[in-house]
Amino acid sequence: MLVRQRQASAARPGAGLSMHRRRAQLPFLLATLIPLGLVWGSFWLYPLLNGLWGSVTDWRGFVMEQPFVGLQNYIDLANDALFVRSLQNSLLFTLMYVPLALALALGVALLVEASGKLRPLFRMLYFMPFITSVTATALIWAWLYQPSFGLFNQVLALLGLPEQRFLRSPTQALPAIVGYQLWKELGFNMVLFIAGLGAIDRSYYEAARVDGANRWQIFWRITLPLLQPTVVLLLVTNLIWSLQVFGPIFIMSSSAVNEPPGGPLNATITVAVYQWQMAFRQLRLGYGAAVGTVVFVITLIVTLLQWRLLRRDWDYGRAWAVCR
Numbered sequence: 001m002l003v004r005q006r007q008a009s010a011a012r013p014g015a016g017l018s019m020h021r022r023r024a025q026l027p028f029l030l031a032t033l034i035p036l037g038l039v040w041g042s043f044w045l046y047p048l049l050n051g052l053w054g055s056v057t058d059w060r061g062f063v064m065e066q067p068f069v070g071l072q073n074y075i076d077l078a079n080d081a082l083f084v085r086s087l088q089n090s091l092l093f094t095l096m097y098v099p100l101a102l103a104l105a106l107g108v109a110l111l112v113e114a115s116g117k118l119r120p121l122f123r124m125l126y127f128m129p130f131i132t133s134v135t136a137t138a139l140i141w142a143w144l145y146q147p148s149f150g151l152f153n154q155v156l157a158l159l160g161l162p163e164q165r166f167l168r169s170p171t172q173a174l175p176a177i178v179g180y181q182l183w184k185e186l187g188f189n190m191v192l193f194i195a196g197l198g199a200i201d202r203s204y205y206e207a208a209r210v211d212g213a214n215r216w217q218i219f220w221r222i223t224l225p226l227l228q229p230t231v232v233l234l235l236v237t238n239l240i241w242s243l244q245v246f247g248p249i250f251i252m253s254s255s256a257v258n259e260p261p262g263g264p265l266n267a268t269i270t271v272a273v274y275q276w277q278m279a280f281r282q283l284r285l286g287y288g289a290a291v292g293t294v295v296f297v298i299t300l301i302v303t304l305l306q307w308r309l310l311r312r313d314w315d316y317g318r319a320w321a322v323c324r
């Protein structure tokens with residue numbers, strides 16, 4: 001009994017000191033969190049709430065009045081053939097881009113990691129397009145796609161193949177922009193795959209080689225399963241990017257054809273481009289806000305899916321069990 005009392009009395013000063021430290025740190029925490037909260041509210045929360053409110057109003061141009069119309073904007077969206085077309089193009093862009101982006105980045109990451117002393121050089125070269133201006137690179141690629149003097153058609157002519165219209169063709173324009181996007185984002189995806197490869201315990205590879213596994217078996221039974229967290233992260237990130245793609249389509253489609261962004265014949269109009277047309281060309285800001293809200297809901301669903309998948313505890317021992 002006496003021992004317990006002494007232990008309790010010895011514990012109380014530490015507890016009091018801990019409480020004192022927490023109280024002493026409170027002003028610092030408040031001074032740090034309050035500015036961050038203000039910045040977060042100003043640049044994220046307020047635009048979100050303002051957009052939600054604008055989506056249920058008939059807000060037009062620079063007129064301050066915002067008549068409340070309820071869900072009419074969303075009803076009009078459901079009956080708008082051009083919005084449906086833009087949504088289809090966004091989904092088609094995503095289906096073409098995301099699988100190719102992940103497969104290409106993983107392949108390049110494996111090759112770069114196997115390049116020995118040239119590894120830093122290749123990392124830099126592949127990552128440079130990602131940090132280069134979208135405007136500059138998109139204009140360069142639009143020039144490369146030109147039918148008469150573009151580099152790609154010059155190469156096709158040398159090979160004896162017919163000239164392609166690329167950005168001026170309703171069937172080729174969207175895949176052409178996907179090709180640019182694959183090149184532009186390759187560096188980012190590659191770097192994350194390299195980080196994932198570096199986190200894998202080398203002992204798994206050594207044990208697999210001792211058991212006689214070849215490179216193909218090691219990749220499918222060890223590398224790929226242990227890269228699942230990285231694959232999930234990149235899958236969701238690229239899904240969000242592709243659903244919200246705007247800059248490349250805006251620049252490349254408008255520079256290639258004498259039409260508003262999204263041409264030719266609305267072949268490359270995505271949800272983001274359609275939102276820009278409604279809000280800033282037709283000055284239907286309320287309608288554009290409704291389009292943005294739909295995109296936000298889709299993005300939120302994808303983000304929740306990411307959280308659900310990444311919540312799992314990844315067992316690194318599974319790879320060894322599968323390999324054996």
